[in-house]
Structures are given as C-alpha cells and as structure tokens.
Amino acid sequence: MKLSSFADYAVVLMSAAARHCGAGAGFDPATNKHLKMNATTLSAETGIPLPTAQKLVSRLSAAGLLESSRGTGGGVRLSRPPATITLADVVEAVEGPIAMTACSEQGAHDCNLEQDCRIRPHMNVANNAIREALAGVTIASLTREMA
Numbered sequence: 001m002k003l004s005s006f007a008d009y010a011v012v013l014m015s016a017a018a019r020h021c022g023a024g025a026g027f028d029p030a031t032n033k034h035l036k037m038n039a040t041t042l043s044a045e046t047g048i049p050l051p052t053a054q055k056l057v058s059r060l061s062a063a064g065l066l067e068s069s070r071g072t073g074g075g076v077r078l079s080r081p082p083a084t085i086t087l088a089d090v091v092e093a094v095e096g097p098i099a100m101t102a103c104s105e106q107g108a109h110d111c112n113l114e115q116d117c118r119i120r121p122h123m124n125v126a127n128n129a130i131r132e133a134l135a136g137v138t139i140a141s142l143t144r145e146m147a
Contacts, residue, residue: 003091006056009048010094011087013056014065015142016046018082036075056094063093082140088131090139098131 003011020037043053057076060066065085068076078085091098101111101123114120 004095007091007095009052010056010090012046013042013048013053014090014139016042017078018139018143036077038075059094065089065093083138085139086135087137088134091134100127
C-alpha cells in the first residue's frame with residue numbers, strides 16, 4: 001500500500017505549518033497568537049507546486065485541520081496543536097476514509113465477490129491496524145530532528 005502523492009504532499013505541508021507553530025516559531029507577542037502562513041509561503045518552503053498547495057490548504061481547511069482567513073493579516077495556521085493532529089487525520093482529510101479494500105469502507109458494496117468472500121471479515125483487522133499505526137504518528141513528531 002502506498003500513499004497517493006496528494007496525501008504525501010498534505011503531510012509535508014502540515015509538517016511545514018507545524019514548524020511555524022513551535023515554541024517561538026512564527027509567534028506574534030503583540031497578539032499572543034501564531035502568525036499565519038499562506039499557500040505561496042508553504043509552496044516555497046516545501047517545494048509543493050503552488051496550485052497543489054492551494055488545493056491542499058482548501059481541503060485541509062474544510063476538514064478542520066487548518067484555520068484560514070482572507071484579507072489583511074489573513075492566511076492559514078493549524079487549527080489545533082500539532083501533537084493532536086495525526087497522520088490518519090491528514091490522510092483522511094485529503095483521501096477520505098482509510099480503507100485497504102472496497103469492502104473495508106463503511107457501506108461500500110462494490111465487490112463482485114462479496115456474497116461468498118471468506119476474507120472480508122478479516123480485512124477489517126488489517127485495515128484497523130493500518131489506521132491505528134497512522135493515528136499513532138503526530139504531526140508534531142514529524143517536525144522533530146532525527147538523531
């Protein structure tokens with residue numbers, strides 16, 4: 001299983017946004033808030049093409065992972081601390097529910113083998129293990145330097 005480029009870019013973009021939320025990073029003592037970034041800044045910092053960064057900002061904002069505002073002083077910032085945002089949150093925001101197979105999705109009945117399938121009941125075990133693994137990695141942990 002491999003993440004799509006879009007999901008991969010979303011993780012990179014969220015990690016970049018998180019670096020600006022760290023202790024003192026991007027903090028405005030006058031307003032007591034973290035400074036906002038915009039898609040152009042995130043694109044330049046990460047190397048993600050601007051149109052893709054704009055789509056990601058839109059999708060991540062719609063999912064409630066980023067706060068965005070327009071106008072003077074506008075931009076985006078994480079909607080909550082990076083330690084509370086997981087890889088599962090980010091992947092699901094841009095790709096939808098994590099599902100290894102069509103039968104792993106809630107309410108999906110897209111498989112021609114579904115009636116007689118003996119594997120289907122077991123696929124949720126694997127699917128849940130993958131989701132739990134992604135939920136165990138926070139955006140904050142991705143911003144730490146590797147030793």
